[in-house]
Amino acid sequence: MDRVLRSGWLTSGPEVHAFEDEFARAVGADFAIAVNSATAGLHLAMEVLGIGTGDLVLVPSITFTATAEAVLYAGAQPHIVDVDRSTYLMDPQIVLNFIKEECELRERKVIHKASGKILRALIPVHLGGRPCDLEGLQAIADKYDLHIVEDAAHAFPTRYKNRMIGNVSEITAFSFYATKNLSTGEGGMVTTNSDKIANRLKRLRLHGIKGQTWGRKRWKYDVVEQGYKYNMTDLAAAMGRVQLMRTAEMQERRHAIASRYRDAFQDIKGIQIVKDPEGSSQHLFTIEIAPAAKMSRDRFVEEMYARGIGTSLHFIPLYRHTFYKEMGYEPGNFPASEDIYKRIVSLPLYSSMSDDDVEDVVFAVQETFESQK
Numbered sequence: 001m002d003r004v005l006r007s008g009w010l011t012s013g014p015e016v017h018a019f020e021d022e023f024a025r026a027v028g029a030d031f032a033i034a035v036n037s038a039t040a041g042l043h044l045a046m047e048v049l050g051i052g053t054g055d056l057v058l059v060p061s062i063t064f065t066a067t068a069e070a071v072l073y074a075g076a077q078p079h080i081v082d083v084d085r086s087t088y089l090m091d092p093q094i095v096l097n098f099i100k101e102e103c104e105l106r107e108r109k110v111i112h113k114a115s116g117k118i119l120r121a122l123i124p125v126h127l128g129g130r131p132c133d134l135e136g137l138q139a140i141a142d143k144y145d146l147h148i149v150e151d152a153a154h155a156f157p158t159r160y161k162n163r164m165i166g167n168v169s170e171i172t173a174f175s176f177y178a179t180k181n182l183s184t185g186e187g188g189m190v191t192t193n194s195d196k197i198a199n200r201l202k203r204l205r206l207h208g209i210k211g212q213t214w215g216r217k218r219w220k221y222d223v224v225e226q227g228y229k230y231n232m233t234d235l236a237a238a239m240g241r242v243q244l245m246r247t248a249e250m251q252e253r254r255h256a257i258a259s260r261y262r263d264a265f266q267d268i269k270g271i272q273i274v275k276d277p278e279g280s281s282q283h284l285f286t287i288e289i290a291p292a293a294k295m296s297r298d299r300f301v302e303e304m305y306a307r308g309i310g311t312s313l314h315f316i317p318l319y320r321h322t323f324y325k326e327m328g329y330e331p332g333n334f335p336a337s338e339d340i341y342k343r344i345v346s347l348p349l350y351s352s353m354s355d356d357d358v359e360d361v362v363f364a365v366q367e368t369f370e371s372q373k
């Protein structure tokens with residue numbers, strides 16, 4: 001921080017450049033482009049892929065509004081699909097069913113029959129840091145000529161098969177928002193292995209100006225297209241670099257806490273623990289209040305609150321929010337999401353949690369279930 005303040009480069013400068021290099025290396029991508037949020041990154045991804053008016057983009061029901069909002073920024077239409085009941089993630093079979101049942105092929109284009117819009121892309125969300133079935137989704141994308149933009153807001157560092165998320169699809173957007181595994185307060189990163197995409201992203205994130213501000217030695221600059229004010233500051237990047245160096249240590253702690261929770265709750269019949277595969281970033285620790293529990297999820301949340309423990313919910317399905325409801329979605333068309341939504345709750349999980357904090361959560365959960373017997 002000190003170094004940045006003394007350098008005089010408070011906006012995008014050498015720290016951003018170094019953070020981009022280091023982040024690209026961490027995920028094995030050829031290029032990383034720093035932005036001021038994942039939302040900005042997803043929006044730029046739409047723009048770079050030429051997705052706009054008349055286009056449709058599939059997003060999963062269980063995500064934050066940013067995933068769909070970014071599609072709207074670009075003038076395209078997000079279309080919400082149900083998720084897999086066990087993983088809560090976008091599922092190849094559900095995507096395929098959507099294409100087969102609700103679309104038709106015209107001149108190699110996938111046209112959504114109800115809206116007349118052209119299906120152009122999928123935005124799988126690696127909820128909680130659990131990787132989606134990218135191979136399955138890519139096979140569909142290849143067959144129907146679709147783009148995949150990964151919403152990896154929760155997925156640093158997540159491994160999918162033998163690769164890191166950030167080095168799998170055409171474009172991936174990460175978030176460094178305050179609650180994320182790596183945080184710069186507000187911030188994001190877009191990764192790609194295409195130099196063409198990387199160059200356009202760099203230009204669009206800063207007013208459509210050709211070349212980087214900090215590399216510019218003279219007064220001269222050229223605006224070559226309409227861009228956005230989406231650049232990251234050197235202050236944020238300096239924070240990110242320190243966090244990046246601490247990734248292994250912070251991840252170890254997250255996994256240790258999750259493992260303690262799993263051990264403590266495995267015998268409680270009313271709890272079902274969401275399975276995080278090996279490579280998950282374990283961004284969240286989500287449990288389901290199962291039918292065997294003698295209480296509802298809402299009751300559980302209240303009981304925990306009464307014991308001084310705050311919980312969270314990731315996420316209220318998009319179609320349940322007023323804004324998306326007004327687009328005509330019916331909860332009945334999302335059976336998996338509805339069942340998930342009724343039952344899920346995320347327990348506190350962050351790398352700076354002390355052992356005492358963790359035991360307080362464990363005790364509160366155990367006591368809550370005891371009290372309901």
Ligand SMILES: Cc1ncc(COP(=O)(O)O)c(C=O)c1O
Nearest residue numbers: 037038039064066153175176177
């Ligand atoms: C799944 C998901 N996507 C996108 C975002 C947006 O990230 P940002 O706040 O960096 O724009 C979030 C933020 O919480 C998120 O949870």
